[in-house]
Amino acid sequence: MTQPVLRLEGIVKTFPGVRALDGVDLEVRPGEVHALMGENGAGKSTLMKVLGGILQPNEGRIYIAEQPTVMTSPIEAKGKGVVFIHQELSLADELTVAENIFLGELPRKSFGRVDWARLYAETDAILSQLRVRFDARTRVGDLSIANQQMVEIARALTVDPRAVIFDEPTASLTDAEKSVLFDVIADLQKKGVGIIYISHRMEEIFRITDRISVLRDGSYRGTLVTKDTSEDEVTQLMIGRSLDLSRNASHHELGEVALEVRGLSCGHLYRDVSFNVRKGEVLGFYGLVGAGRTEIAETLFGLRTPDAGTIRIDGKEARITSPIDAIRQGIGLVPEDRKGQGLVLGMNCRDNMTLPQVDGLTSGPFVSDGAEIEIFDRYKDKLDIRTPSWRQTVGNLSGGNQQKIVIGKWLSMRPEVLIVDEPTRGIDVGSKSEIHNLIRDLAAQGYAVIVISSEMPEVLHVSDRIVAMYSGKVMREFTSEEVTEDSLIQAISGIVPDRAA
Amino acid sequence: MTALTKAGIGGLLARQGILVAFVVFMIVFAIANPRFIDIDNVSGVIRSSAILGVMALGVTFVVIGGNLDLSVGSMMSFSTIVVLDLHDTLGPTLAIPAMFALTLCLGAFIGFLVGYLRLNSLIVTLGMLSAIHGLTLMWSGGQNMDIADKWGTWFGFFGRGSIAGVPVPILMFALAAVVLSLVLSKTPFGRKVYAVGGNGTAATFSGVPRARVVFMTYIISAACVATAGLMQASRSLGSQNTVGQGMELEVLAAVILGGASLLGGSGTIFKTVIGVLILGFIQNGLLLIGLEFYVQYVVTWVIIILAVWLDVAAKRSRLWSPIA
Structure with a gap:
């Protein structure tokens, strides 16, 4: 048997009061893609920080090619051939691709001058391995997120890596871009590089990995061979139960039309969009990133001004020019970027939840503590938000509980229409199904809900009807009975359905 | 167990570090020179900190809202000169409201630029520091401003008077602190200031009128500056054009020392008051142990750096600890 490129043995990391890692083992063989899975807070990031030399373990050892190793800094880790590709990009927008890739180690000529010719030649050599369509001289800020990720990968290839760690690399990639990434991973595999692949996305895990190691609450739960296991088994290992993702259309009667949009257009973002949502109904919006879904939501919420079209709420024509207007007319928006748009992370749970209505919760000139706590407690119970107290800073909650705070924020306003943009982005598997339920x-309680999502299983699971968008246009509307995965994919790829079939 | 105790002490230091440092400092200086905690000395320090303190209260709003205000020093000079000049032309009863109105106009202008036009507050208020200084000189013609009849006016009340033995400046500082503390911690507006400074985008997405909130923080700051200018003019009954020069940094030092984050979204009025007192007592303590007045400038800077460093170090240690 070949010796592993990387082995972690009995890693323990404690923080005051918390045992973040409790004897974790992990072994990566050459040419293997090894998935590391676990819910948010399970210890994946802590483990990777230990491996990358950012944190020192209290116990346990790291072996590189079976040599016991102490990692003291990220630079040392890189020197030993352990390279990280982070979810959050760390590139300098104003510099060229080549400068970013060789940042800090630019090739030199005499008197410390940069050897540009060699820099560009070496960069282009690396880029050609990645089969990308930009060159060394491109400014990084001009690249798409996916291509920026490729730059990050190219940076990893400047050393001869033994092991490459991908942390949620596909979070912002389209399908085409993903397959390029997977080709790159396959190339690395052929060279005998060991790969650790961190992701929440099951389909990818089953497509490209060889083995799956699972962490739960900081402890090691076991390693499965991918081809011999199932999504269910992995999920159970992660959360201790299995997950239901079946179709789920309403069984209750639908009410009147709550929101009707006719011929809405906004520049090049979307054109002539029409749809309606009834009370008690979940309308799904599905499409690729950039298809115009989020922009429609932002228009309904008063963050963008449309060029044409009408919006009717409860049959009355609505003029919405600011979020304040939108809120007053009964629209709530759970935005796609929870941390950037949804929450003030440094504020406590209660204050975040009551923020849009704080003007109405006063007794005399002052905010009434009692009224606020009452609202918070009601929605804490209703949404099963797990936090020790309303005083808890929102930034300290898990992704799922944070999302529930944002949802509670709008529910407590009793909206006519609730728009939820990417309801489960960055949320672990266990909380995902809670959010879906x-x-x-x-909907069962009579709310009109619009769900925007890039994950097909999610859209299929929660929606009564689905609007498929492609490049700013509504391609087709499906009811949950007639929709199939194939027809949905065709619609969002811009393929006009064959009516005869 | 030891780990938990450590976390407890560490946590106390992180939360109340400034207060602990303050108490330690007072004890050390009191042992070095018992006069330091003499009631007359303490009252004197608070009284001389009151003007700076009132300005710091207003700047606390601006800083929590995520912006800076470097114009308060020269704005205070402006208020002082204007109210002294108008005292002799309009009489004190009209001079005071007129000076407030003019100062609030300056605050509104800054608030408009930073809030509605979304210009960078550092650039805007740094520019206003210079522009307002120019306005002050234009108003005064570069001359010192003095009240003609210093003994025949009740105007000295705000800087020199006392009620039941307590100096009026201290009462005004205390009153302003209580009122503004209630505004910041108890009203919907105060909540919005924290939200806008903590995450302006999320505040907008929650229907908070971000521009108006930022605008109002500058109005509050200007109102505090006008009050400080009144106290200053009333105390001296005459003034140079540069009376507030350099105070913007001391004010900022007090606010940061109190623990408001320069990134916005955190801080309280109580903490700022502590910051003001620390600064005042340190400067006083240095004089009492016989150091020259000029040393204060250097020490103030060292204190700012120390406070910022403590703040950053505490945040970093929190970043590395896991989310429980």
Whole structure:
């Protein structure tokens, strides 16, 4: 048997009061893609920080090619051939691709002058391995996110890596870009590089990995061979139960039309968009990133001004020019970027939840503590938000609980229409199904809900009807009975359906 | 167990570090020179900190809202000169409201540029520091401003008077602190200031009128500056054009020392008051142990750096600890 490129043995890391890692083992063989899975807070990031030399373990050892090794800094890790490709990009926008890739180690000529010719030649050599369509001289800020990720990968290839760690690399990639990434991973595999692949996305895990190691609450739960296991088994290992993702259309009666949009257009973002949502219904918006879904939501919420079209809420024509207008007319938006748009992370749970209505919660000139706590407690119970107290800073909650705070924020306003953009982005598997059930419950209680999602299983699971968008246009509307995965993919890829079939 | 105790002490230091440092400092200086905690000395320090303190209260709003205000020093000179000049032309009863109105106009202008036009507050207020200084000189013609009849006016009340033995400046500082503390911690507006400074985008997405909130923080700051200018003019009954020069940095030092983050979204009025007192007592303490007045400038800077460093170090250690 070949010796592993990388082995972690009995890693323990404690923080005051918390045992973040409790004796974790991990072994990566040459040419293997090894998935590391676990819910948010399970210890994946802590483990990778230990491996990258950012944190020192309290116990346990790291072996590189079976040599016991102490990692003291990220630079040392890189020197030993352990390279990280982070989810959050760390590139300098104003510099060229070549400068970013060789940042800090630019090739030199005499008197410390940069050897540009060699820099560009070496960069282009690396880029050609990655089969990308930009060159060494391109300014990084001009590249798409996916291509920026490629630059990050190219940076990893400047050393001869033994092991490459990908942390949620596909979070912002389109399908085409993903397959390029997977080709790159396959190339690395052929060279005998060991790969650790961190992701929440099951389909990818099953497509490209050889083995899966699972962490739960900081402890090692076991390693499965990918081809011998199932999504269910992995999920159970991660959360201790299995997950239901079946179709789930409403069984209750739908009410009147809550929101009707006719011929809405906004520049080149989207054109002539029409749809309606009834009370008690979940309308799914599915499409690729950039298809115009989020922009429609932002228009309904008063963050963008449309060029043409009408919006009717409860049959009355609505003029919405600011979020304040939108809120007053009964629209709530759970935005796609939870941390950037949804929450003030440094504020406590209660204050975040009551923020849009704080003007109405006063007794005399002052905010009434009692009224606020009452609202918070009601929605804490209703949405099963797990936090020790309303005083808890929102930034300290898990992704799922944070999302529930944002949802609670709008529910407590009793909206006519609730728009939820990417409801489960960055949320771990266990909380995902809770959020899905919550959305179904809201519909059952008579709310009109619009769900925007880039994940097909999610859209299929929660929606009564699905609007498929492609490049700013509504391609087709499906009911949950007639929709198939194939027809949905065709619609969002711009393929006009064959009516005869 | 030891780990938990450590976390407890560490946590106390992180939360109340400034207060602990303050108490330690007072004890050390009191042992070095018992006069330091003499009631007359303490009252004197608070009284001389009151003007700076009132300005710091206003700047606390601006800083929590995520912006800076470097114009308060020269704005205070402006208020002082204007109210002294108008005292002799309009009489004190009209001079005071007129000076407030003019100062609030300056605050509104800054608030408009930073809030509605979304210009960088550092650039805007740094520019205003210079522009307002120019306005002050234009108003005064570069001359010192003095009240003609210093003994025949009640105007000295705000800087020199006392009620039940307590100096009026201290009462005004205390009153302003209580009122503004209630505004910041208890009203919907105060909540919005924290939200806008903590995450302006999320505040907008929650229907908070970000521009108006930022605008209002500058109005509050200007109102505090006008109050400080009144106190200053009333105390001296005459003034140079440069009376507030350099105070913007001391004010900022007090606010940061109190623990408001320069990134916005955190801080309280109580903490700022502590910051003001620390600064005042340190400067006083240095004089009492016989150091020259000029040393204060250097020490103030060292204190700012120390406070920022403590703040950053505490945040970093929190970043590395896991989310429980």
